[in-house]
Amino acid sequence: xxxxxxxxxASPNSEPSTTRTLLVxxxxxxxxxxxxxxxxxxxxxxxGQATNAVxxxxxxxxxxxxxxxxxxxxxxxxxxxxxxxxxxxxxxxGTREAAPEELxxxxxLIQRMLxxxxxxxxxxxxxxxxxxxxTLATMGDREGYHTLVLSGDRDAFQLIDENVTVLYPGHHFKxxxxxxxxxxxxxxxxxxxxxxxLAALRGETADNIPGVPGVGDGYAAKxxxxxxxxxxxxxxxxxxxxxxxxxxxxxxxxxxLNRKVNALVRNVDLGVAIDDLTFGDVxxxxxxxxxxxxxxxxxxxxxxxxxxxxxxxxxxxxxRNGGSADSNGPADTGEGLExxxxxxxxxxxxFGSWLETxxxxxxxxxxxxxxxxRDYADDDRHAVCGNAVDHAWTIAAWxxxxxxxxxxxxxxxxVGDDAALIAAPIDEALRESLQTFLDEEHGRAIVHGYKExxxxxxxxxxxxxxxxxxxxxxxxxxxxxxxxxxxAEAAEHFLDIHVEEQARPAQGTxxxxxxxxxxxxxxxxLRDLAIIHGLAHTLGPIIxxxxxxxxxRAVELPVSRVLHGMEHIGAAVDQQRLNAIxxxxxxxxxxxxxxxxxxxxxxxxxxxxxxxxxVLFEDMGLKPTKRTKSGSYTTNAAxxxxxxxxxxxxxxxxxxxxxxxxxxxxxxxRQIVQTLIDATNRSDSRIHTTYEQTVAATGRLSSTDPxxxxxxxxxxxxxxxxxxxxxxxxxxxxxxxxxxxxxxxIMADLSxxxxxxxxxxxxxxxxxxxxxxxxxxxVDQITGDQRSHVKAMSYGLxxxxxxxxxxxxxxxxxxxxxxxxxxxxxxxxxxHDYLESLVASARRDGYTETIFGRRRYFPALQSTNRVxxxxxxxxxxxxxxxxxxxxxMKIAMIRADRALAEAGVTSRIILQIHDELVVEVxxxxxxxxxxxxxxxxxxxxxxxxxxxxxxxxxxxxxxxAH
DNA sequence: GTATGAACGTA
DNA sequence: CGTACGTTCATACG
Numbered sequence: 001x002x003x004x005x006x007x008x009x010a011s012p013n014s015e016p017s018t019t020r021t022l023l024v025x026x027x028x029x030x031x032x033x034x035x036x037x038x039x040x041x042x043x044x045x046x047x048g049q050a051t052n053a054v055x056x057x058x059x060x061x062x063x064x065x066x067x068x069x070x071x072x073x074x075x076x077x078x079x080x081x082x083x084x085x086x087x088x089x090x091x092x093x094g095t096r097e098a099a100p101e102e103l104x105x106x107x108x109l110i111q112r113m114l115x116x117x118x119x120x121x122x123x124x125x126x127x128x129x130x131x132x133x134x135t136l137a138t139m140g141d142r143e144g145y146h147t148l149v150l151s152g153d154r155d156a157f158q159l160i161d162e163n164v165t166v167l168y169p170g171h172h173f174k175x176x177x178x179x180x181x182x183x184x185x186x187x188x189x190x191x192x193x194x195x196x197x198l199a200a201l202r203g204e205t206a207d208n209i210p211g212v213p214g215v216g217d218g219y220a221a222k223x224x225x226x227x228x229x230x231x232x233x234x235x236x237x238x239x240x241x242x243x244x245x246x247x248x249x250x251x252x253x254x255x256x257l258n259r260k261v262n263a264l265v266r267n268v269d270l271g272v273a274i275d276d277l278t279f280g281d282v283x284x285x286x287x288x289x290x291x292x293x294x295x296x297x298x299x300x301x302x303x304x305x306x307x308x309x310x311x312x313x314x315x316x317x318x319x320r321n322g323g324s325a326d327s328n329g330p331a332d333t334g335e336g337l338e339x340x341x342x343x344x345x346x347x348x349x350x351f352g353s354w355l356e357t358x359x360x361x362x363x364x365x366x367x368x369x370x371x372x373x374r375d376y377a378d379d380d381r382h383a384v385c386g387n388a389v390d391h392a393w394t395i396a397a398w399x400x401x402x403x404x405x406x407x408x409x410x411x412x413x414x415v416g417d418d419a420a421l422i423a424a425p426i427d428e429a430l431r432e433s434l435q436t437f438l439d440e441e442h443g444r445a446i447v448h449g450y451k452e453x454x455x456x457x458x459x460x461x462x463x464x465x466x467x468x469x470x471x472x473x474x475x476x477x478x479x480x481x482x483x484x485x486x487x488a489e490a491a492e493h494f495l496d497i498h499v500e501e502q503a504r505p506a507q508g509t510x511x512x513x514x515x516x517x518x519x520x521x522x523x524x525x526l527r528d529l530a531i532i533h534g535l536a537h538t539l540g541p542i543i544x545x546x547x548x549x550x551x552x553r554a555v556e557l558p559v560s561r562v563l564h565g566m567e568h569i570g571a572a573v574d575q576q577r578l579n580a581i582x583x584x585x586x587x588x589x590x591x592x593x594x595x596x597x598x599x600x601x602x603x604x605x606x607x608x609x610x611x612x613x614x615v616l617f618e619d620m621g622l623k624p625t626k627r628t629k630s631g632s633y634t635t636n637a638a639x640x641x642x643x644x645x646x647x648x649x650x651x652x653x654x655x656x657x658x659x660x661x662x663x664x665x666x667x668x669x670r671q672i673v674q675t676l677i678d679a680t681n682r683s684d685s686r687i688h689t690t691y692e693q694t695v696a697a698t699g700r701l702s703s704t705d706p707x708x709x710x711x712x713x714x715x716x717x718x719x720x721x722x723x724x725x726x727x728x729x730x731x732x733x734x735x736x737x738x739x740x741x742x743x744x745x746i747m748a749d750l751s752x753x754x755x756x757x758x759x760x761x762x763x764x765x766x767x768x769x770x771x772x773x774x775x776x777x778x779v780d781q782i783t784g785d786q787r788s789h790v791k792a793m794s795y796g797l798x799x800x801x802x803x804x805x806x807x808x809x810x811x812x813x814x815x816x817x818x819x820x821x822x823x824x825x826x827x828x829x830x831x832h833d834y835l836e837s838l839v840a841s842a843r844r845d846g847y848t849e850t851i852f853g854r855r856r857y858f859p860a861l862q863s864t865n866r867v868x869x870x871x872x873x874x875x876x877x878x879x880x881x882x883x884x885x886x887x888x889m890k891i892a893m894i895r896a897d898r899a900l901a902e903a904g905v906t907s908r909i910i911l912q913i914h915d916e917l918v919v920e921v922x923x924x925x926x927x928x929x930x931x932x933x934x935x936x937x938x939x940x941x942x943x944x945x946x947x948x949x950x951x952x953x954x955x956x957x958x959x960x961a962h
Numbered sequence: 963g964t965a966t967g968a969a970c971g972t973a
Numbered sequence: 974c975g976t977a978c979g980t981t982c983a984t985a986c987g
Contacts, residue, residue: 607982609968628968636969668970671981698977700973707979710972718971743973799975808974870974878976882973886977914973914977965986973977 022140022274023070024133026151027077027121031057031110033152033169035103036862040846041478045295046541050102054109054294061150062307064167064176068148072277074136075114075121076129077107083128085261112290117308118281120272127268130155134264137164139274150176154199155262157184160192189221197230200258201248209258212251214244223248230259282308300496337497337530340419342522348429354420355437361415362444363391364468369443371468373554376891376941381853385549386540389469393445394532395438397456398525399424402705403567404681404688406455411462413437414529421522426460438464446536448472448487448528451560451567451693458568466557471535473556476694477548478539480856483695491531494538499527551853556693559890562897562909563691563701570686571708571910572728572920574956578677581720585670592663599656606663609635616643620653637664669718672711676724679706686728691912698879699854699886701912709913711957725918725957730906732923736960737933737951738916741766742885743798749943750851750884751834755827760945767791773827774820793824797835798881800874835877842876850883851941888940888947889915896936903932918957926953 034056043052065073114121122132133149137159140147149156150167157179160166166179177183184192201220203211212220223240227233234256237249248255282305291301345351368388373380392415399409411422411434426434438457442465447453449472450464457464475482475490484490488499543549597603600619604611612635616622622643624633633639644657679687692702703709711725712718727733744766748756759769764779771790772779789810796806807817825832839861842848847857856879860872893912896919900907907929911918917937921929930951937949952962 605983607969608984610983630967632968634968664969668981672971675980692978695979696977700977702978703972704979707972710970710979712971714972796975799977801975804974806975874975875977882977885973916973963987966984968983969981971978971980 019144019146020072021068021070022072022074022136022145022147022277023064023068024136024140024147024149025061025073025075026129026133026149026153026156027057027075027110028107028129029152030060030150031103031107032099034060035100035106036859039479039857039859040102041542041546041857045293046545048545049109049294050106051109051294051296053103053106054113055296055300057110058113058300058304062304064148064150065307068167070148072145072274073119073279074272074277075119076132076136077111077121077123078129079123079125079127081125083126083131085128088257088261109290109294113287116283116286116290117279117304118283119279119308120277122270122272124268124270127265131265131268132270134159134266135268135270136274138266140164143274145274154204155196155264157192157195158262158264160184160195188217190224194224194229196259196262197224197233199262200230200255203258204262209261210251210254211258212244212247212255214247219244230255280308297496337491337527337534338417340414340526340529341417342419342421342526345420345422345430347427348433351420351422351430351433351437354418355413358415358418358420361391362393362441364388364444368468371443371466371553373558376554380554381550382547383549383553384544385468385553386536386542386544388444389446389533389536389540392468392536393441394529394536395445395447395453395464395467396525396529396532397453398528399456399459401452401455402688403455403564403690404570404684404686406459408456408459410525411457411460412525412529414533419526419529421525424460431461435462438462442466443468445469446471446532448490448532448535450557451564451691454561454564455568458564466553466561468553469536469540470552470557470560471532471539472694473552473560474539474543475535477546477552477556477854478542480694480697480699480854487528487531490535495531495534497531497534499531546853546855548853548855555852555887555890555894558894560693562893563693563912565897565908566910566912567688567690569908569910569920570681570684570688571918572684572686572726572731573676573680574724574726575677575680575685577724577726578673578680581724582670582673582677585666585673588666589663589670592659592666596656596659596663599652599659606660607667612660615656616653620650620656622647622653637661640664665717669712669721672718673721673724675706676721684728689911696886697856699850699883699890700914701886708911719958719961722958722961723956726955727920730922731920733921733926733953733955734957734960735907735919735921735926735930735933735951735953736916736957736962737919737930737937737949739885739889739937740948740950741794742888742915742947743881744794745943745945745947746851746881746884746888747798747831747834748945750880751828751830752944753828753830753834756831757944760948767794770794770827774823789820790824793820797831798878800835800877838877838880839873842873848876848880848883850880850887852884852887854883854887856883885915889917892937892940893917895940896933899932899936900929903928905929905932909933918960921953 031053035053038052038056040050040052043055044050111121124132130151130153133151133156137147137149141163145163147164148167149159149164152169156166160179160181162181167176168179169176181192184190184195188195188198190198198217198220201212201215201223202217203209223233224230227236234252237245237252240248284305287301343354345354365388368385371383371385394414395412397408397411400407408424410424413420422430422434445467446469447467448470450467450470454464471490475484475494482493484493491497491499543552593606596606600615604615606612613633616635617624617633625639625642626634628634640657640661644654644661647653647657676687681688687706687708689703689708690705692704695702712721725734745760748760755773759766759773762769767787767790768779768782771782771786774790775782775786792810793806803814803817803821806821807814810817838848842858843861846859847855849855858872858876860868861876863869863872889912893909896917897909905925905928906922907925908920909917910920917933919929919933930953934949934951938947940947950962952960954960
C-alpha cells in the first residue's frame, strides 16, 4: 500500500448519540499492522531509527478518532514476560516472539507519543493487552458506554455485544470492519459468545495454537450450531463420524486447552476508572521534540494536532497550543512546500544578473560535483551525494518530450526560494549563456528525469552533462515497485503532500496542429520545482544510506544519456517493406476469416472471446479445456490447438478451429506491422521509441510507443517483420550483438558452483555439456530430448519453476520432471543452495539485491495468502538474477557508447532488447565497431565465468541475426 | 471517455 | 502451477 495514502475508515459512525463512546486500542496489534503495512525504508531517520510503525499508529489512531468521535480513550500494551497462557500452553505465540527488532524499538516511541498526546496507555504484568481491553470493555458496559475495540486480534470478537463493537482491519489496513454481533454471525455463523469455542476448534496460526486438523471455520460452526456449545460438543464427540470426528476425539484435550487460553480476563485490576480516560491534553512541546527526533514533518504534526487538539479534555488547548502549530512555522524537513519567488528571464543579461545574485547559495562540494566514473571498480561504490541536495540548483523544463519531435515551453533554474523562469523561444545570446551555465554547473544540479530533460533542452539547442541527482531515478532505486505517473503522484507518495489537480487541458498527446496546447501556469511550475527539491531532500539520504549513489550516478544517469541518444536517433525502417508485409498478413488474415465464417455459419467477430466461447462451447458443443481466472472458458492458442487436435472427426469444428488459429496468428502480425507503420516519423522515416527507465521493478528497461522490445522473433513469418528495420541514410548495415545465457552465468558466478562454472569455462555446447553432467554420460551420447529437457530446467531455475510447470512444458510426467530436478540439483548443489538463500534473505531483510546493489522489496513474503506468498517467493528468486543481468547490460551500453564516441566513429547504438544491442554501422567501420561493442559487452563486469557475446551483421535486423 | 480482462508478442 | 514487460481489442462502466 502506498505509504501516504490517507487512511480512511470504512463506515464512520456518524449517528448522533447521547451515549458516551469509549475507544480501546490494542496497541501491539495496531503497531504490528502499521509496521507491516508501511515500507520501513520510507520511514526511518538519518540515524537509522525506523519510524513506520509510529507514523502508521499515529495516522491510524487519528483517523479512527475523526471517524468515531470517542469521548474516552485508552491504549493497551502487552508486557514482556509471559502470562498465565504460556504456562498452560508453552508454545503460545511462539511464532510471534520473532517480532522484528525494527518494530520493537518503536514501541517505546509510540508510548512516548501517547504520553505527549495525553492518551492513557495501560500495561499489566502477567496479562495481555487483550485482557486489559476485555476489562475496559466490561467496565464500560457496566457504566453505560458504547465501547469500540480497535484490534487485529480475533480473540477480541468474544467481547462483541450490543454495546461493544470491534473495529477489525481488513486486508487493507485502512479498511476497518465494524464487527457487530450480526457481522460475526454473518461471517462465522456463530454468535460472538460462541466465537472462542469456534476458535478453539479451528486453532490460530498467528498465535501458534494448533486446532483440530482438517477443521476450519465451516465445520466448527456446523458442530457448534448442532450441539450449542463446545462443552456439549465434547460430551457428544463419539457421535461424530468420519475422519473429522476422529480428529476431534484425538485432539479434544488440545481444544479444551485452547478454550482456556483464548478466554479473555474481564476483571483485571487496572486501577483506573473509565471517566479518567480522557484525552486531548496535548503536551505540544514534548510532541514537537518527539516528532523532531523522528524527523516527521509539519504536515504529520498538524494532522495529529488537529485530531488530538480537539479532544473533550482540551481545556488547556486554547492557551497552550492554540497558535503554536503555526508559530513554529513549517518544519524544515522538506515536507512543507515553500512557495518559490519567480523571476521571468527574457535575455542573457537577465539571466546573468539573476545567476550572480543566486550563485552563492549553491554549495556542492567539488568532489561531489565532479563525480566521474573511472571504471566500474569497487572503490567508487561508497560515494555519497544526497547530503548535498539542499544546496544545489534545481533544473527543470516543460514541454513535449516525445523523442524526435520534442518542443520546449519553459525552462527553469531554481535555488533556495527563488526560481528563474525562461520561456521559449530562447534567443541565441540567452541560449549561449544558458549553455555556459549548464556546462559549468551540471554537477551541482538536481533534476527529475534527466532523459526527458535532455529531450526538452535539445529542442532549444541545449545540452547538459550529467547532473548530481535525479529524483525520478532516485525514487525508482528507493522503491522500484512504485511508479508515479507525474510529479504530483511522486509528491503524494514520497512526501505526504497532496497536490490538488489543476484544471488543465488534456495531456497533449493528440493535440491538433493548429491548436497549440495551453501553457501550464507559472504556479504549476513553481510547485513542480518545489516538489523536485522536496523529493531530493527526502530521497538523497535514503540513496546515501543504502549506498546507491554510485548506482544512480555511474549507471542510471549515464544510461539515461545513452538512451536519450538512442531515442533521439530512432531506428530506420523501410516503409515500402512494412506496407508489403502488412498487405500480405492482411490478405492471409482475411482469407482465414472468410473460411472461419463459413464453418461457423455466421459472421462472428473472431476477436471476441465471448462470441468464440458461444460458437465453440455452445453451438458446436466442444468440451472446454481450461478456464480463465474469471471463470469463463479460455479460447487461447493452446486451448484452440488442443481442441483442434481432438476434433479431427468433426469436420465443421476442425475446419473452424484451423481457420481461427490461422486468423489469430496472421491478424496479430498484421496488427503489429500496422502499429509500426503508424509509429514511423514521416520526416525521417524512423521509429523513435521511448525507453522507460523507471518502470520495470527488476531494473530492466521497457520500451513504449511503440514497444520495440517485442518484435516477433520466434517463428519465421513473424521474424519477417525484422527485415523492415534497416540501416538509414549514411549507414550501410545493422549489427546485432547479444549475450548468451547471461542469467545462467550470473547464477554460476553468484552461487560459486564449481560444476556450473566449469561448464561455462569449457566453452563447449553449454546445454549439451550440462546434460552430460546431469545424466553422467559422455557429451557425444546426449540425445536431443536430454539436451532440451536440461535446457528447459536451466532456464526455469531463475523463474522458480515448479516440477509441475516443467512437466507441463516438456510434456513429460511430473514424476519424471521431479527426477530431472533432483538429478540436476545433485550435480549443481550450490545453485540450489544459492536460490534458496535468495528467498531466505528476502524473508529476513525484506528485500533482494543485485550485484550492483539495486534493491527490490517483497512485502508479500509476509502474506498469509499462500498464492500471494508463493508468487512473491518466485519474484524474489528472479529479481536479483534478472536485475543483475539488467545492470550488466546498462554498464555495457555506457561502455559501448563511450568506446564508439572515443574512437570517433559515426556508428551508434539504436536499440536495446534486454540482452541484445542493435548498432547502426557506418561504411568502413564494421570491424572496428564489432570489436568495440563486443569488448564493451564482454568486459562490462568481471565474473567467475566469461561473458559470451555473439555479433551478427546484415543489411537489415533479420539478416543481422546470427 | 476510462477501466478491466483476455490474449499474445518479447527477453 | 516460472519471471519481467506493453499493446491491442472487446466489453462494461459512468
